[in-house]
Amino acid sequence: MSLYLCVDCGGSKTSAVVCDATGEIKGRALGGPSNFAYLGIDAFTEAVKVAVSDALKTCTTPHSIGPVSLPTSQPLFAAAWLGVSGVDSQGAIDTITPVISRLLGIPKGRNLIVCNDTHLLAAPLQMHDDVSCAITCIGGTGGIVVSFTQEADGNLKEMGRVGGWGWILGDEGGGYHVGREAVRQIILRADVASVEGQQPAEAAKDTLVGRVMKQFGLKSDVYELLSAVHIPDPVPSLTTADLNVPPYLYVPREKRLSQLAPLVFQSAFEDGDPLALKVLEISSGALVEQICILLRPRGVKASEGVICFGGSLVGVEKYRNMILDQLAQKGHDFKRVEFVDDAAAVGARGLARAHAV
Known part of the structure; x- marks a missing residue:
């Protein structure tokens, strides 16, 4: 056999x-x-x-x-x-x-x-006779998009790739990007409120800020998030015996932000929090922009291809649909969609x- x-x-x-x-x-x-x-x-x-x-x-x-x-x-x-x-x-x-x-x-x-x-x-490109190209879109802890065609011998040929540069330089659409954007939007809203003298009306539906503040063990001043995010990675001598140390100090800076992604998804898709939804629109939009680079005139064609999603974040159907809806608005409708x-x-x-x- x-x-x-x-x-x-x-x-x-x-x-x-x-x-x-x-x-x-x-x-x-x-x-x-x-x-x-x-x-x-x-x-x-x-x-x-x-x-x-x-x-x-x-x-x-x-x-x-x-x-x-x-x-x-x-x-x-x-x-x-x-x-x-x-x-x-x-x-x-x-x-x-x-x-x-x-x-x-x-x-x-x-x-x-x-x-x-x-x-x-x-x-999946090798398993469907009605498509001639594929784009893989990974959205998990990190993010990357890659395009492929199929050669005569059945093997895949990489045509182009965008992203996958790691959390310091990118990882658009992944968990770190979502967490970072959540903190950015929370701080930005506080900045705007400090100028206008009041919170926007949609803040009444907010659950994201409370969840993020609780994650860091903070109370009411959202500007404390800046210190919580920027404090350096844990030193080797730090142990759980140091009971007076905030829990987030045991976590590397990258993880402090990527661990916020589930909170954003919960607030967005369970609570309908406008701020959380905005964060995901921005994060998914960054992935869409990268996919569109692969779909430029000299790239592959969505109408002839399959888009293959992989990763924990794009495993959430509503987040995938955000990506697909934005692609459709730009005129890119894939023949097939696979997770x-x-x-x-x-x-x-x-x-x-x-x-x-």
Whole structure:
């Protein structure tokens, strides 16, 4: 039986999925972190080895595979596809590929694909005959958009990418951006009120300010948020024994802001808070602007493509709809819309479909 392997190598976990030629999932397993940029080649390879070995142990084929010792000189898979976080250059791919080739016993070439993990989200392009291109839109802790077409051999070809620069430089539309924009809008409204002498009428429906202030253990002065946000990251000597230290001081500055995103979503979509809705309109609009760069005249066409969403924030349908509505207002209606909540499984099925062409 021909088996196909897809491994989603992320910063928090490694997901390995094995399917057959029909796309039926035969085995899967989760492992530890495998971000290549953070771990380096040795720790990365070990994480992949463990996840793939465990996935093979679970395989339900006509004949159980059982424990397999990796590396192997006998190919166990017809093809393998690894989407690796922290891989942003050809140099990184060239470093990883021969190591994975030896690990899995698959020669370098069409049957062994190593790329950035965003590529896995574009697998629906390989599964629909009525689209010729794809845009992946990641909105989770961070954010990035990437465009693809499909080559004659069924593999994906990256056409362009925008964003994914990390929290200091960007991550538009992701959790950090949403949290930062929430604090910005809260402070801006206070600035305007200080000039006009009163709060706007919509402030009466506000629940976001209270939630954000409570998150930081603050009372009534929203300007205290400035100190809470800007205080440096925790020092190693700080422990939970320091009971007089505000809780947010145990949290890195990036997380102080990204952890506000669920509060914004709650206020916006459960309470209808106008301020929270404004924050999400701004954040989703930033993602839309990046997508539109990929849709410029020399880019891909929405009317011929599929947009593939991935990540916890765009996993919320109302937030996705904000993005799609703004794209439609700009004249960009995608032929298909997909939310990919299991990139390794979708990638495995896409790989099998591409090799059936």
